[in-house]
Amino acid sequence: MRTPVVVIGAGQAGLAMSHHLTGRGIDHVVLDRGEVANSWRTERWDSLRLLTPNWMSRLPGHRYEGADPDGFMTKDETISFLDGYRTSFDAPVHTHVTVRQVSARDAGFDVATDDGIWSCDAVVAATGASSEPRIPDVAAALPDQIDQLTALQYRNPGQLADGEVLVVGASASGAQIADELRRSGRQVTVAVGEHVRLPRTHRGRDIHWWMDAIGQLDERYDEVDDINRARRLPSLQLVGSPERRTLDLNAMSSTGIDVVGKLMGISGRKAQFSGALTNLVANADLKQNRLLDRIDEFATETGLDAELPEAGRPKPTVLGAVPTELELSRFRTVVWATGYRPSYSWLDRAAFDQRGRVVHDGGICALPGLYLLGVPFLRRRKSSFIDGVGPDSAELVSHLHAHLDHRTRS
Amino acid sequence: MTNTETPAVDNGVNVEALLGARQALTDAPQAAQFQWRATCEWLNGTHNRSTVTGFSGLGQEHEHRQSYSIDSDHPLAFASEDNGPTPPEIVLSALASCLTGGIATVATHRGVQLRSVTATIEGNMDLQGILGIDGDVRNGFGGVKVTYQIDADASQADIEAIVAQSQKRSAVFDIIANPTTIQVEVA
Structure with missing residues (x-):
């Protein structure tokens, strides 16, 4: 042919x-x-x-x-x-x-x-x-009695055996899956690595409306400082919902999801999580606010200020006491939402x-x-x-x- | 690069050389494999001396300009002679050094002139761990807190971003925050 x-x-x-x-x-x-x-x-x-x-x-x-x-x-x-x-x-x-x-x-x-x-x-x-899902090597060290599935295989909460769930990853997939599992009544822990925090709406308009308006979505691959880094950026921590809600770590914590750092290893019967979460969270808040600053400057320059509500900023991410080790025996299922390729x-x-x-x-x-x-x-x-x-x-x-x-x- | 138009700053960091090295090691990842080493010799009691001389990387062996040694001991309160900082204090110093070096590098890369940078670092430890009093208490730090006082030609938000980035690229920050496989053998 x-x-x-x-x-x-x-x-x-x-x-x-x-x-x-x-x-x-x-x-x-x-x-x-x-x-x-x-x-x-x-x-x-x-x-x-x-x-x-x-x-x-x-x-x-x-x-x-x-x-x-x-x-x-x-x-x-x-x-x-x-x-x-x-x-x-x-x-x-x-x-x-x-x-x-x-x-x-x-x-x-x-x-x-x-x-x-x-x-x-x-x-x-x-x-x-x-x-393909990206699955970290640590997956191989999990005991057999823990079910593992990837975000590509996940369909709904009913698919998982009863018991606590560890969702690894808090970008778009991980955040949404953790949120849905929690709302179905599960105990959920989410392991959070580098992530891109954004409010769903800013000054009454969708964040994507703003990103489109200020030209950020049109930034070209041959104009950014480091295209390899830009291509590796995790997906935006967002959910599409009729009520246009924000799904950041504060929202997850408020529904009772436990937040821990990036899953780094398994030692004996314990899962070890990175102690760098505070920094990742501070970084994500800084980057979010930098984008919102850019958006507000654009709003002022283009005369949109008058017709829009005042510019606010989302509350800084609040972390409770974040453990760096958890007993693996508490988890029945691990969901890998650690990216795709x-x-x-x-x-x-x-x-x-x-x-x-x-x-x-x-x-x-x-x-x-x-x-x-x-x-x-x-x-x-x-x-x-x-x-x-x-x-x-x-x-x-x-x-x-x-x-x-x-x-x-x- | 967009930062070629930013005013030249001098924090004593050769950013061009670092960027050149980054490019070279991207093209030749095998040259990026480094090994850091130290030897440690017992002197007396809890007093011992570590020495660093050479390391390997870029496909070859390297020597420091001179040998450096670090004495370590336990304090008088532990009935020792206090001939040097305790090992955990050396770890805290290493973290502060690593972050501070990173801050100078990131600031220079971002065109920010530094005037002064001071880190205060605190590591809390419950001695019930190392003394074996309570098996649920870890030996290591319960938490580490670093506080920076920075005087620089930049806004507070930019300074915070520099400090955040230096953590993201810090070896010792990663070493302390994340587990590492350690093998200890008797030859």
Whole structure:
């Protein structure tokens, strides 16, 4: 089978690229191991909503047009939104096709699947930012009687055996899972490493509205001081909820969740937690307030002050007595919410550096004709958001188109 | 880099060299593997002397400009001769030194001129632990508190951010805050 471009993954990124390719009249296929929005269908918990408000669900040629622009889409609504996108331009999606191997050839690529081999001139890897959970080595030292699951496997509180839960990680996933488990009546301890604290709303507007307005979400990968650090930043400690509530450590503590430092090790029958939490919390408060300062300066400069409520600051994070050791026997389940990473295990080794990272400049790979899309801070701060994949894919498709033209001429 | 336009400050820290080293070690991670060493010799009673001479890193052996030694002992209150600080006091000093060096480095990197930096460090310890009186009391510090007084050309929030960043990048802070595997053998 032959096509100029193979897009791997039919989520927000793959579909946005497909939309651009369609618009340019470039023949292509979009392959997905499951359905459109597969990870939303199979790897997300039941109650999950988007972290960005509905009005930010903007894709090339498709946007949210419902009655609740400030709401947050549920998992099912997100799936419908992406299904609708696919239908809107009849994207050439081949569902239930699993890519086994992408091999670079002199004349382009061979994409080997469980349904035959596609040969093509360009490949767009749009398989998502959260293909694999990151699980620290300490997981192997946990005793057998403790159930372990990752945020990708978590669905709802009823799935867990009765008993206390240790949620490791307090970014978007960990904070939301700990909160949901606590509200279901569980005793919950959350182990907190580096995190990005933000209030859901500031001066009556959503924090994402502000981040969009001040241009923070548009900051480019080639303009930030340290792109590797920016790409490693944990997700924002936020939840999308109808009541637009804030889910920071103060909110978690107020519902009775016990907060401890980062899980560092297991010693005998005890779990050891970092004593650095006070500093991490102070740092997160400082960074939050620095962003809010920037937002308030913007509000003043643009004359928004008059129509907005006074600028306040969230209360500093209050930590109680934080233990650095806890008996493991109290926990029945450990939930790993320690981050995710993309997986490119099927990709030609020529695409990687010595440390196993795909070599690319803003998604344009060193291996000619290969592109990445839809991962954190690929080309701008919002690259992994639905709202960010449009501008990223617009830039990449220009490069890709030039690559195809060059190949045709030579 | 955005900080090339910030006014030059002089805290006696060569930030360019540090940034150069960071880049070099990013490109050659094997050179980043260092080993720090000390030897310690018993003198008499609880009095002993540690000596540091060399270390390895950047793919080779290094010698300090000279050998340094640190005496340690227990105080008179413990019926010892008090020939030097106690080991926990050396640990506290190491933490303060590490954080203070970090503050100078981070401040310079951020274009902040320091005029004075003073750390006061306190470590609380319940002696019922090391004396074996109560098995539930740990031997080590129950908590450590460091208080900085800093006079610098920066706002309070910027100074706090510098102090926070120096903790984030401090070896001794990590050594004390987090567990480390320790093997003690008799050769």
